[in-house]
Amino acid sequence: MHGEYKVPGGKLVVVDLDVIDGALRSVRVAGDFFLEPDEAITAIDTALEGAAAETDTAGLAARIDAALPRGTVMYGLTSEGVAVAVRRALSHATNWTDYDWRLIRDAPQSPALHMALDEVLTSEVAAGRRPPTLRVWEWAEPAVIIGSFQSLRNEVDPQGAARHGITVVRRISGGGAMFVESGNTITYSLSVPASLVSGMSFADSYAYLDDWVLNAFADMGIKAWYQPLNDIATEAGKIGGAAQKRMVATDGGPGAVLHHVTMSYDIDADKMLEVLRIGKEKMSDKGTKSAKKRVDPLRRQTGLSRQAVIDRMLDSFRNRHGLTAGQVTPEEMARAEELARTKFANPEWTARVP
Known part of the structure; x- marks a missing residue:
């Protein structure tokens, strides 16, 4: 073995x-x-x-x-x-280079459709019908994405969200709220077979699946590291956070892990604080008194355009593990659109933890 x-x-x-x-x-x-x-x-x-x-x-x-x-x-x-x-x-675990990785990089999508695509594509990997996939998100509108187990009323100020035209959706993974605006964030998903993280604890798997992006930042001259449980940090501050969802094997497939990350390229901290309710306990846990100091945008750290940062990230992944252009199939998109309508855009799902 x-x-x-x-x-x-x-x-x-x-x-x-x-x-x-x-x-x-x-x-x-x-x-x-x-x-x-x-x-x-x-x-x-x-x-x-x-x-x-x-x-x-x-x-x-x-x-x-x-x-x-x-x-x-x-x-x-x-x-x-x-x-x-x-x-x-x-456990007969696999490695990054055992796979033909596919890249999905589509036009901007609605927040609900992004949630649905994550679920559909990862379920396809779990069933063995789709190869491991890296998907880069583009946002059609600003949004707050709350974790699967977060309280809606505790995390989001409804008046602030309405004032700024913010759509609120709930994802299938745990973790904290994400504030995103088109052009100001970099978000991606990894949908991978469970065997890639076999033998690892949850904490180990976060670090393992974040390692490629840390190497990409190093190539750009940024010293970044994994900070347990789910943060990507630099000396200037946190730049991103990850969340995961495990999906069991279906139809004889290998099972899968959804690992998605949102990083701040250029954040409007004042607007974020009008939309999110960030409690004192969370601030003390991060060792800072201001939410503005928690996140340091990549724009300031790299001096590069958002597009250039993404391109360099993908080049780094491609050079280390291989990466082939792919697409969402018509069948996958139809399922995702239906799921977006019936689940992720449904107020009952968004408020399932009031």
């Missing part, structure tokens, strides 16, 4: 192993990390040898920590990262 895992902000860890009578055998850990002293790599292999195949990530990491020589120093490597690579080997 073979497993690979790139430690967030670190290096690639590769594990090869057998399972005999329910135990790990012939374990070999490798990668482009740095490790001192030399004998530490043998200690890691030995620590994993004989471990029960059902041992979870925490248990495997504890075995490694207990076996490391005194004074061991890891660069680009963690015990948890090795353990995740083991779990990925055991």
